[in-house]
Amino acid sequence: MNIKSILLLALVANGAAYAAEAEVSDSDRIAQYREMISDGNPADFDEMRGESLWKAVAGPKQATLEQCDLGKGAGVVKGAYAELPRFFKDTGRVQDLESRLLSCMSTLQGLNADEIAAKPFATEKKPSDISSLATYVVGQSKGIKMAVSVKHPKEKEAYEIGKRIFSYRAGPYDFACSTCHATSNVRIRMQDLPNLNVKKDAQAAYTTWPAYRVSQGLTRSFQWRLNDCFRQQRFPEPKFASEATVDLTMYLAVSANGAAFAGPGLKR
């Protein structure tokens, strides 16, 4: 809880007179609202679901995911997310968490990756296994500092391409990610927009995804976050776990380096 929020809560607690006199902006009031809902995150349930899926035998090969290598060795989950995306030798490409989970589900369990990628997100009626698995994995990096590498030439390239995708304007509205996320202290409707070219903002944004969205009543993964940004950008749909999404994730993850991972988050 930051000082501002404490002050705000105190303001609310003291009631009428003080709140009326103080110059509290609407953005501060929104911050106060967020603080009030920050405890008791239903994403915990998705984490629990993901953990049991991780340990459950599944697929034609009747295997669990416990031998999945997320970059820190087979079966190491703790801290893995703080170093993703990264280059994987076995697949020969840079992968983010969801792309890597897809590889593991396909190679270890024999599941059909295309089928999973065709419906990768939870809906009101049906939870998503890959999404819950992602929630579980990220939860195991809570408090660990983001340390995503660009040492490998492919990692460096992914970062550079991601940066370009970030300012790629197209579609009927001429929007790019940068249209909304390259200016400080602006908001869309009541929603403060992080300037993702600024370290502090990029860190705060990246380390709080995946997140439980109260407006949807669902825990949403990072791939979903990008997917829905592109939807509102009036773009066509990015293919799940595609190179374009992984590269963009790489750009954003590297921008968040140095900050302790704080997800899964809780958002509007």
Place this chain on the structure above:
Amino acid sequence: MKAKWMIGTVLIASLAGFSAQAAESKLDAKTAEIVKRDFQDRGIARADRVVQDELQALCSKYHDKLPAKLKSKMEGEQAEAIKLPADDKYMGDWKAGEKLAQSGRGMTWSDKAEDPAGGNCYNCHQLSAKEIAFGTIGPSLLHYGKIRGNSLEVQRHTYGHIYNAKAFQACANMPRFGHKAILSEAQIKDLVALLLDPESPVNK
């Protein structure tokens, strides 16, 4: 000796510059290739939406800061393409305009082709004093008409700005609502009325 050293430095620098430039354009080309490959049709949002027109490509390349000459050239081109209403009438219904301004819908893959697009105005602008949920990406338009009046000239300018904001600022964030056929002529007139009608909440 000194001159030689200097020439050497310049040579190395320009070589480095050249190879850096080559690497840059290689990455640009690869980005375009990846984007083209990794986006797919969904609903009304067809894959070819990622194909950039000239202005989009230039604004992406220059991070929205076009060199002065290029900027005025592009703005001129965009301005020329503005189609003003044949009847030279611009003031629609401000009430319909307010509804449009409130709506953030339109042209996403979850919208249907037959659903009319919203204006998305409040997403980025303050308009009516009554609506507190307004964005700040664009300037406040509160009292827009009160400040400017609503002469025919102002009406034309306002219509043109909504029709194609890029005619005034080549790499503006604002969509080209008329140019890209997002809004109809009648819808743009309703928005003009929202901004200019003395009875509109924008001017109260």
Place this chain on the structure above:
Amino acid sequence: MNKMNQTINLGRRTALKVGGSAGLLALFGAVGLLQSGLAQAEWNKTAFSAKSMDEALNAMGVILPENSASIKLTVPEIAENGSVVPVTVESSLTNVEQISIFVDKNPNVLAANFSIPSGTEGMVTTRVKMGQTANVIALVKADGKFYRASREVKVTAGGCGG
């Protein structure tokens, strides 16, 4: 901005109607039969189905009391999303027996009712849904008397709205 002291026009009833299970409970309570905290607080269907504050209070056998400084109601002034609005009700009164939370413009105005056994503090935090900007009203019963606090929460549109 703050509506703490603003009187809400809810309409007043002049007589306390005792009826239904709530009335019976009140009766038992009065003779001390249900003091143990094992009180079978039945789910009051009439109250939870009530479409207005009057109807809900009627079903609970309560006359809307005046605002009281001894009730602290904490709600956000603005909620970015009406589906989760945090509400905390705290009271400095002793022997708090019951806390109820209402949203005056919801289709079902009574959101939750808490029976507080002795030994449990007179406070509770929960989260409610709000269909639109409305007043959140807290009703507290302590030592057999009712007290109230109310505050407005503005429900706004967040995000891109697409």
Place this chain on the structure above:
Amino acid sequence: MGNPMKIRAAVKDGVTEVKILMQHEMETGLRKDADGTLVPAWFITEVKAQYQGRSVMEAQFGQSVSKNPYLLFRFKGGAAGEKINVSWMDNKGDKRSDEAAITAA
């Protein structure tokens, strides 16, 4: 049977603070799904919390409580290692009961 709850209980200065997060859709019965069909009402109606066989909280919920209900309250007493039991029932008669140990705050 419902899905598990998340219960946290911490004792400090002789007062135990209990935080409960329940997994439940809390359908109002007024909402339409994507196909336009009305989703029937389905919500928790009663929550009970017990400590050493005595009730420490009894709540009745209506349709206006948020999805995945959250509840926080405090009671006098409690010691680290002792158990808190929480159970709920919904309008369809579904039930769930979970237990958690009190920790020292």
